[in-house]
Amino acid sequence: xxxxxxxxxxxxxxxxxxxxxxxxxxxxxxxxxxxxxxxxxxxxxxxxxxxxxxxxxxxxxxxxxxxxxxxxxxxxxxxxxxxxxxxxxxxxxxxxxxxxxxxxxxxxxxxxxxxxxxxxxxxxxxxxxxxxxxxxxxxxxxxxxxxxxxxxxxxxxxxxxxxxxxxxxxxxxxxxxxxxxxxxxxxxxxxxxxxxxxxxxxxxxxx
Numbered sequence: 001x002x003x004x005x006x007x008x009x010x011x012x013x014x015x016x017x018x019x020x021x022x023x024x025x026x027x028x029x030x031x032x033x034x035x036x037x038x039x040x041x042x043x044x045x046x047x048x049x050x051x052x053x054x055x056x057x058x059x060x061x062x063x064x065x066x067x068x069x070x071x072x073x074x075x076x077x078x079x080x081x082x083x084x085x086x087x088x089x090x091x092x093x094x095x096x097x098x099x100x101x102x103x104x105x106x107x108x109x110x111x112x113x114x115x116x117x118x119x120x121x122x123x124x125x126x127x128x129x130x131x132x133x134x135x136x137x138x139x140x141x142x143x144x145x146x147x148x149x150x151x152x153x154x155x156x157x158x159x160x161x162x163x164x165x166x167x168x169x170x171x172x173x174x175x176x177x178x179x180x181x182x183x184x185x186x187x188x189x190x191x192x193x194x195x196x197x198x199x200x201x202x203x204x205x206x207x
Contacts, residue, residue, distance in 0.1 A: 002030040002083035002193050005076060007090035008037050012044025013177055014088035014109055014185050019051045021186035030193030034080045036072065038092045054079070060092060069095035084192055087146065088185065091123060096148040104199055106146035106153075107192065109185045111176050113158055114142040118151035128169040128176070137163055139172065141180035143188040145199065154204045156197060157184045 004027065006015050015035060021027060035048035035055045048055040058075060060068045072094075076082055087108035099106070110127075112118055117130045117139070131139045140160040145153035159180040163172060191197050196207040 003033045003080060004030045004084045004086060004189065004193075005034045005036060005080050005082040006032055006048075006086045006088050007072075008035060008042055008044035008088055009039050009091040010042055010044060010089050012042065012047045012089065014181055015044050016047050017182035018086065018088065018186055018189060019047065019053070021190070023051075026190075027186065028190035028193035030084060030189060033082070036075065038090065044089070065093060066095045066097070068092065069098035073098055073101070084189065085146075086185070086189060093150065094146070094148075099146060099148045103147070104145060107143055107156065107188055108146050108151075108153075109181050109188075110142045110144065110151055111139075111173065111181060112142065113138070113140045113160060114144060114151055114155060118142075120150050122151070125169045125173060128172040131163065132167060132169060132172065139163055139176060141176055141184055143184045145204070154199055154202050156188045156191070156204050156206075159184055 008015055018032060022032060032053050035044060035053055037045050037057050038060055040057045045055040056075060058071055085102055085106040110118055112127050117127045138160050140158060142158045143156045147153040161176045161179050191206060198205045
């Protein structure tokens, strides 16, 4: 079994999608062995507890990006030794050294069709507010590998979701999570654990 560490910061609905897939049809030879949160009271930690998965809180208070990344890495080395790191609503960034160490082993789900509405400051409702302000007719979600550039790593999977005239940022967020994020992330994790994802010339090849 490949060891999967899931990083979270909030409610953990994407984590729950992964747990549900693991408990139903499996994750292609992978198993969630740790949930690591940047927020002490994140409900995602409760989801992990309910599923019998060890949960950890690592505070970033007073730490630089480099120091926080080092603290996370020390936890991973000591407790988890992950084959895959999954960012499921994780609201912190990593140092370049951390990204390099785990190159090709970190994936993230982003609530837009990258390269639209992504990059620094584009997270959570900010993404959906920007999409509605721009007046686009379609948004969606993207799962991609993580590198030192925010939302800049090679794309693994994308799924489009129609924007309705009545949408608010909140309703759009919920629909994209249900129709895209919760579908794509377990699929991408399964593909990784099956050894079917390869990066060639900064593009992902799916076997």
